[in-house]
Amino acid sequence: MLEFDDIQYILLTRAPAITGRYEFLSFRNAAGGRAWLAAVLETVHSVEQARASVQKDNRWVSVAFTWNGLRALGMDEASLATFPEEFKQGMVARAEMLGDTGANHPQNWVGGLAGPELHALVILFARDTQERQRCEAEHKRLVARCAGVEVLSSLDLEATPPFEYAHDHFGYRDRLSQPVIEGAGEEPTPGSGGPLKPGEFILGYPDEEGVIANSPQPEILARNGSYMAYRCLQEHVGAFRDFLREHGKTPEEQELMAAKLMGRWRSGAPLVLTPDKDDPALGADPQRNNDFNYKQMDPHGYAVPLGSHIRRMNPRDTAANMNRRRMIRRGGTYGPPLPEEAPEDGIERGIAAFIICASLIRQFEFAQNVWVNDRNFHELGNERDPVCGNQDGTLEYKIPKRPIRKKITGLPAFTNVRGGAYFFLPGLKALRYLASLGHAR
């Protein structure tokens, strides 16, 4: 039985927000950090609370900590030692293995995310900009009251119009393939596989192997929490559109090229189901838009190229142990949309997302290392994920086609990593425990 009253809402629920704000914090003083947490945790919704009041709520808050942040709050060394190695090391130390090299190297990250002083994160989602600004001002007053608490940086989120459906700055429909957790009260859409055991995403519950994995100690930290990998990806919309124009003479050819990079038309319609022509109605229909496989329906990649984004991020029936590699994604877009036909304006825009899973090394790091950035994924030899892989202009992208495939050489980088970090997302009781650490000893 999932403890909905203790799990942070963000793990299982999506807020109906069109804007939001992330604030990255540092604690120079443990008591100040705990005072901040004691105040902010009153605003953190559990799954139960969020579900009960989603219609009337205007803002949703989540709180998470880096390993350094847990120490900065006053957690003892014995307890700190019980966290998994990759979380202790943090994303920066894992950069090479994650593919964060060259332009994506942590030395190029912004907002103080690459340094050891990054301790905490507060995620705000808001129904409108007015509410976001109200919360921002309120949080500013709270931070000013807490000794030694400093905001390292912040990022405002803005959904990109049209608001009827979620999509990124390149125009791709998003949120099409999300795992469903057993007992969470949701039904998977056709093609999404069965519900997954809660332990794949929430600490303290049996996972797909039927065991409860090692969790941090003391016991109050071992249940209802999770881990989050933060990734801030700048999207080079101008370069992306130039590339489409270079490789497609007509708007139809350009749309097809965009679809071949992703594996879906920008409408969300899967190429496996409609390889030659977009079908927006299919793309918008959750009962149909995820209902496909690769092994039987497209083994050679004539519809969805073997190295395309969706084939790498979710190889479906062409990978082993898929149920142990799934991840929950939350987040949104930032920066202003670049109008169609407008030249690149040099303003930064992109996606800032959280990948939530019970094991960073087995789920997030595996996906980054083996699927996104392995040049030889599916024997491709010299490719990485065309959308979010580390591209330095030396790699290829091959589009299977009869009689002869199309090979693009020197694929440009459409995205760059601008920041990232590993966070622990505690349950609500654990948040209260962390806030009271000073009193416990």
Add this chain to the structure above:
Amino acid sequence: MSDAPKQNDWSKPAAMAIPEGGYFKDKIEQGRYGPIFPKTPACYGFSIIAKIIPGREPNFYEYARNIEKAVAGQPDCLAVLKLHYLRWNLFKIKGDNYFQYMGIFDTDFDKYTEDAVAIFAATGLNTVFENLEGFPKDWKTNAPAFIKFVRDHHCPSFLEYGEYPYVSAEEIKKALKLKAAFSDMLDQMQ
């Protein structure tokens, strides 16, 4: 460094001398569980050597029969490991029995380690490791402990050779399929 130019040289046999410790210190690549042993003309691989718990020797022969049966029953049961060849040996040092497990495969060990643990757990292929001294008892639920045992008992090569260097098993199978298809085509042309 791209693998592509190396893969084009399949026709040119190659040998690689490997420094003591198994790594080229100036180009160590990091995997999820630690540094990755380099790819050589003989692809990736490992050689695990460990001491057998005394009296457990018969289990190894039973294990061999189990593996034979498992692969015959489901020929692709090890496919995820991207293997070329596996060899298992038993030998004595000063009267004690030792076990050697050598594998040649196409991905670095880190990539599919958890999948390997899952396969071993699901197919009962585990039994042989449980007869080795120091093998973690909770390995089924503790992949990092399993991985540490394997890394601790791996004896890296100091020299590797490939007659057709860097070629993957998948490429070999593709070439053989192509040969069969051409042969079939020629039959159809008669």
